[in-house]
Amino acid sequence: MAKTVYGNTRGIKKNDLALLQSIYSYTVDKNNIISMEIARLLAAISWDCQRELVVFVDRGGHVVSVGAGDFATAPLQARDRRRGEFRLSGLRCIHTHPSGSGALSPVDYAALLDMRLDLMVALGVRDGKIKEAYMACLDPQDGVLTRAFQTFGPMSEQEMSGFPILPLIQEIETGITPPSSIQTGEHRHAERAILVTIESNESLDELAQLADTAGALTVARVVQQRNRPDTTYFIGRGKVEELALLRQRLAADLVIFDDELTPTQARNLQNAIGCRVIDRTALILDIFAQRAQTKEGKLQVELAQLRYLLPRLTGLGVVLSRLGGGIGTRGPGETKLETDRRHIRRRIDDLTRALEQVRRHRRQHRQNRREAAIPVIALVGYTNAGKSTLLNALTGAGVLTANRLFATLDPTTRLLQLPDNREVLLTDTVGFIRKLPHHLVAAFRATLEEVTEADLLLHVVDADHDRLQEQIAAVNSVLKDLGAHDKKTILVFNKTDRPVDSVLLEEVEFSCPHRVVRVSARTGAGLEYLRKLIAEYTHQPRRILRGKLPYDRTDLVALLHREGAVYQEHYTEDGIWVEAAVDESLRTAIAPFIKPH
Numbered sequence: 001m002a003k004t005v006y007g008n009t010r011g012i013k014k015n016d017l018a019l020l021q022s023i024y025s026y027t028v029d030k031n032n033i034i035s036m037e038i039a040r041l042l043a044a045i046s047w048d049c050q051r052e053l054v055v056f057v058d059r060g061g062h063v064v065s066v067g068a069g070d071f072a073t074a075p076l077q078a079r080d081r082r083r084g085e086f087r088l089s090g091l092r093c094i095h096t097h098p099s100g101s102g103a104l105s106p107v108d109y110a111a112l113l114d115m116r117l118d119l120m121v122a123l124g125v126r127d128g129k130i131k132e133a134y135m136a137c138l139d140p141q142d143g144v145l146t147r148a149f150q151t152f153g154p155m156s157e158q159e160m161s162g163f164p165i166l167p168l169i170q171e172i173e174t175g176i177t178p179p180s181s182i183q184t185g186e187h188r189h190a191e192r193a194i195l196v197t198i199e200s201n202e203s204l205d206e207l208a209q210l211a212d213t214a215g216a217l218t219v220a221r222v223v224q225q226r227n228r229p230d231t232t233y234f235i236g237r238g239k240v241e242e243l244a245l246l247r248q249r250l251a252a253d254l255v256i257f258d259d260e261l262t263p264t265q266a267r268n269l270q271n272a273i274g275c276r277v278i279d280r281t282a283l284i285l286d287i288f289a290q291r292a293q294t295k296e297g298k299l300q301v302e303l304a305q306l307r308y309l310l311p312r313l314t315g316l317g318v319v320l321s322r323l324g325g326g327i328g329t330r331g332p333g334e335t336k337l338e339t340d341r342r343h344i345r346r347r348i349d350d351l352t353r354a355l356e357q358v359r360r361h362r363r364q365h366r367q368n369r370r371e372a373a374i375p376v377i378a379l380v381g382y383t384n385a386g387k388s389t390l391l392n393a394l395t396g397a398g399v400l401t402a403n404r405l406f407a408t409l410d411p412t413t414r415l416l417q418l419p420d421n422r423e424v425l426l427t428d429t430v431g432f433i434r435k436l437p438h439h440l441v442a443a444f445r446a447t448l449e450e451v452t453e454a455d456l457l458l459h460v461v462d463a464d465h466d467r468l469q470e471q472i473a474a475v476n477s478v479l480k481d482l483g484a485h486d487k488k489t490i491l492v493f494n495k496t497d498r499p500v501d502s503v504l505l506e507e508v509e510f511s512c513p514h515r516v517v518r519v520s521a522r523t524g525a526g527l528e529y530l531r532k533l534i535a536e537y538t539h540q541p542r543r544i545l546r547g548k549l550p551y552d553r554t555d556l557v558a559l560l561h562r563e564g565a566v567y568q569e570h571y572t573e574d575g576i577w578v579e580a581a582v583d584e585s586l587r588t589a590i591a592p593f594i595k596p597h
């Protein structure tokens with residue numbers, strides 16, 4: 001093979017040229033992108049001559065071409081696309097960006113597609129050293145190569161050198177299939193999932209339900225009881241090996257852990273088990289991504305997903321590529337999640353801004369309602385407790401209800417007629433769940449503010465659930481996160497048309513600090529009484545109170561929170577500015593202490 005350095009080599013020092021030529025004598029480990037020696041040499045020379053340098057490597061790990069300048073120096077092999085319609089060229093391209101940025105340019109992406117390269121890698125060089133690396137590969141869509149790419153990066157030198165590329169390349173090639181064999185729509189087989197927990201088998205019931213909702217088929221459950229998770233693998237090392245064998249035997253596509261894994265644990269597990277590994281959080285986020293209907297819902301889910309993804313990117317990048325998508329990798333509306341860090345950061349900023357807009361809009365909306373002084377009641381509760389069914393039963397609204405988790409994601413508000421002919425607003429919202437992902441709560445703030453600013457909460461409980469106490473506790477803990485735990489609340493036992501465990505219900509009633517009612521949204525039993533109770537709770541007409549309270553009367557601020565609905569609270573130089581809806585008795589109690597400005 002000719003040891004020529006291709007392209008425009010004018011101006012490159014003799015010594016550097018000789019070093020570039022020597023690159024032909026290196027071999028690269030088949031499963032690595034490039035050897036560190038070559039990468040460092042390229043970086044040093046590229047910085048020296050301030051020129052882009054390009055190396056092509058074949059799948060055997062042989063350096064087939066070294067050049068300076070653009071990809072016009074690419075070997076014939078890479079230009080000949082007739083290696084087979086369903087194959088790639090078998091070459092990867094590694095080149096330098098002496099500008100310092102490793103981000104791939106539109107020209108890089110175009111060359112990747114044009115030459116059907118296995119991979120396109122760019123090394124950002126600064127001061128003669130590799131600052132960061134980016135890698136992209138093709139991402140066949142429905143069996144066809146298009147302008148869809150998967151991007152990985154920024155990676156450090158170490159991350160790049162440890163990146164196993166063969167599975168990735170294989171995956172791309174199996175993704176390029178003749179159209180006749182493309183599996184689409186309903187024919188796409190359900191992903192086969194193994195569920196893992198360090199709690200108990202029962203705790204996996206809910207995870208199995210979640211997996212089912214996401215479209216996965218549970219093929220096995222694995223329980224390893226332990227007090228605290230292993231830092232490297234979450235479960236014990238021996239169990240990981242068992243899991244790897246089990247996965248092979250059952251041909252599972254996916255392993256789902258019932259707890260949030262650290263990015264390192266997820267990566268280690270994935271490498272050891274050899275398939276996609278996701279955690280409960282990713283699963284819930286995936287379901288939300290499928291369910292979100294409104295623009296607001298979609299923005300919120302995407303934000304939560306991206307914030308979750310960002311610190312996990314290196315590991316997940318591999319996962320995404322190996323399986324070409326699936327549960328845990330889907331974005332709202334079946335789009336694929338972005339895997340490029342820089343894009344993600346930019347998108348997070350955009351989403352945050354867009355949601356701030358939504359929030360302002362909602363706030364304005366609430367402000368208008370407030371001026372009209374109509375009390376707002378929010379339905380809260382565990383997912384599937386029957387909140388939407390109750391909203392429908394009470395107001396005749398046609399909200400979707402379904403026996404599945406997270407049927408509702410977007411809040412619906414309806415007028416509710418009370419027995420004394422007054423009207424209040426009833427808001428249905430997203431259900432809560434144990435271990436609700438923190439990112440989700442944060443991202444859904446715009447939606448959940450309906451709850452924090454409500455005058456009264458109806459905490460709906462599925463009275464027929466064997467773990468209802470845990471569910472109540474989970475809901476209370478989310479309410480606490482939202483700062484809405486000391487709101488006026490009525491606990492509503494729903495589904496009492498079913499044969500419920502009365503002793504258990506009485507136990508809960510006994511220890512519950514709130515009024516408790518038993519109803520059936522399905523048959524209507526107890527609803528009249530619930531309406532009366534709501535009327536009683538929102539009995540007195542409310543008016544808006546605005547002004548400043550002195551700093552030594554934070555007890556009055558607490559009282560306002562407990563008994564009224566606080567809409568604004570600012571700490572100013574000479575007092576606490578509040579704006580709240582209060583009834584007459586509360587007004588009488590507070591008014592003497594409040595200064596109008």
Ligand SMILES: Nc1nc2c(ncn2[C@@H]2O[C@H](COP(=O)(O)OP(=O)(O)OP(=O)(O)O)[C@@H](O)[C@H]2O)c(=O)[nH]1
Pocket residue numbers: 381382383384385386387388389390400401402403404405406407408409430431432494495496497498519520521522523
């Ligand atoms: N037997 C019985 N079933 C009920 C009752 N209320 C609701 N359900 C059923 O419980 C399931 C869940 O109801 P939804 O109203 O969708 O529950 P949700 O709380 O809105 O759930 P998410 O929106 O998923 O959080 C549905 O299958 C309902 O038909 C009831 O009073 N009795």
Ligand SMILES: [Mg+2]
Pocket residue numbers: 387388389400401407408428429
């Ligand atoms: Mg609902």
